[in-house]
Amino acid sequence: MTISDIAKAAGVSPAVVSRVVNRDKTLRIGKETRARVQKAIDELDYAPNAAARSLRSASSGLIAMVVHDVTNPVYGEILRGAQQTAGALGKAIIVSDGSHLDDRASRLLELIGGNGVDGLILQAGGVNSDLVLARAGRKSVPTVLLQAALDTNAHLVCLPDSRATQIATDYLLSLGHTRIGCLATGRELTFTRNRERGWRQAMELAGQSVDAGSIVYGHPSIEDGRASATQLIEANPSMTALLCFNVVAAIGALQAVQDRGLRVPDDLSIVAIHDIDLADHLSVPLTTVAMPLFEMGARAVELVSDKSTGFEGTTTIDTRDPELVVRKSAAAPSR
Amino acid sequence: MTISDIAKAAGVSPAVVSRVVNRDKTLRIGKETRARVQKAIDELDYAPNAAARSLRSASSGLIAMVVHDVTNPVYGEILRGAQQTAGALGKAIIVSDGSHLDDRASRLLELIGGNGVDGLILQAGGVNSDLVLARAGRKSVPTVLLQAALDTNAHLVCLPDSRATQIATDYLLSLGHTRIGCLATGRELTFTRNRERGWRQAMELAGQSVDAGSIVYGHPSIEDGRASATQLIEANPSMTALLCFNVVAAIGALQAVQDRGLRVPDDLSIVAIHDIDLADHLSVPLTTVAMPLFEMGARAVELVSDKSTGFEGTTTIDTRDPELVVRKSAAAPSR
DNA sequence: TCCAATTGGTATAACGATTTACCAACAGGT
DNA sequence: ACCTGTTGGTAAATCGTTATACCAATTGGA
Structure with a gap:
């Protein structure tokens, strides 16, 4: 036909x-x-015919989205937001895990090089994200970076990261904690630095000092969270509270505390960034700071599809401020 | 260029x-x-140029995958498997949530109609899956259905569903339970029927009767699991164990039990289908039956890409048998 | 009656890659 | 000198859609 x-x-x-x-x-x-x-x-x-139409009109109606790890629930929310907006704009989303880009033959790279996608949304810092980014840059594919400023002409969309850790730290301080450790994410990531800054500022404002050993950088996975938290706890015996930059790592931290025969929040309080509905059903319901992940996904699609805005600049998602969700993993210190 | x-x-x-x-x-x-x-x-x-190439060669290197809910961790595993195989075959995956297909303008429908995708992997039973399926059928797009036999010429890929519930039920029976309820998934879904059959057979083989009121059908979400479990518990006061067809619903069930001031597993044992790593970190670590989700995703991509096999038939993923993962949500009955 | 305007379309050239069939030039054998 | 193969390519027709420019009738007004 x-x-x-x-x-x-x-x-x-x-x-x-x-x-x-x-x-x-x-x-x-x-x-x-x-x-x-x-x-x-x-x-x-x-x-x-889709191909003929794309060829003639030089636009495919496809947007590529590359994330670190598709099994992280945090990503699910971002994708949901992206999907909704994409649907409204008549676009579809190609999803890829960073880890599958290592093959030279990756179809996604071919698509990016050959005008096969109208835009790229990239969670930088992933396995081969530089490769993708370089290709997109050379071919001038509209690119939106999620939470990671890089030296490239891409639009950046950010969450109110430093506000989030500030709010979390202030809460812990208000409970009476003074030795607050940080279970951070990858050191090279922009949002890690922003969250670290929020934490430091809050501590400083409260007149508390932080020493170098009270922050450790890890991957947002349960296993790594557990290992990193163990390390942090051992290095800082006087620490009474832990601020986790990723909720999945916080689950590992929870485990680490329990491994040592200690209790949350009695022996150690935990607050995590990113609220997911599972947080309420964990061995200790996690107190978290909710960020507008859905909105970030939605906005990223909007920006990448919008030909009117140039692809440089930064958008911070602040449709709603980070919101503290109090559950049971944080309480006043017992020592 | x-x-x-x-x-x-x-x-x-x-x-x-x-x-x-x-x-x-x-x-x-x-x-x-x-x-x-x-x-x-x-x-x-x-x-x-991707479009020119697709046009000439009548193949896009794209596979569409439609799932019920991108935020369900079970789906994450399927997608991971699909991604890996797709990567190896030089294909990319377009993911869509069932819920975004309602707009008439959905790009995915256009792609399916206009030869924009080489194949379709569909988790049937979702919001508008019939619409997608009908379109794919008319345009003879190679289609693979996940766990849902439908009256169409698509290949079906299944998990060993009835074995899984059999294993779970046998385990509960071996602990001494005799009144075992079922928190099932959508009644219209093929895999629900298969799982239900596994449960019934195991009960029958053990000489236990099941009455109509001991099974209830719901959505695989925490909220629905909670509501459905409440209903089931109230209708069956003598029930001592609960078999959940979806691990996410089981989390809701856990909550339902706790809401009533009861304890898992003391007052009610719970076993769930699908093992996710979070299961170990819940308020009560869930005993589950692990199924090869990753392999299912991988196999689905393989099948949909393989021009040599016709698109009728059924493949059951049995690279490994369903495996009982014992944690703490099931124990001998106290009454 | 004659000159605009308007109505209701059409012809044709791209878009960029692929593929089938074809061909020129030359070497080697007899 | 003549035929046969081989080497190293090329020409041109698609694939299906869309945008630009154009055109033949008809209508209306003076």
């Missing part, structure tokens, strides 16, 4: 069919001719 | 460039000519 088949069936030229399908406002056409065309389209179940 | 630019730069015809890029074995070419072409490709950073 090509456009010419429809044209033949309706007794018009292919151009008319195309213009009917695309709702061309400049097309002048008789009532009944239009009806004939529409009928042919319906009866023959015509749908325009 | 089109193929002609490269051809011009290398002083050859576009045909040669194309055949070099695609490693055409039948191409006879001089050593140094090939070098010249390769140099032009590298220096000008040429990448073939």
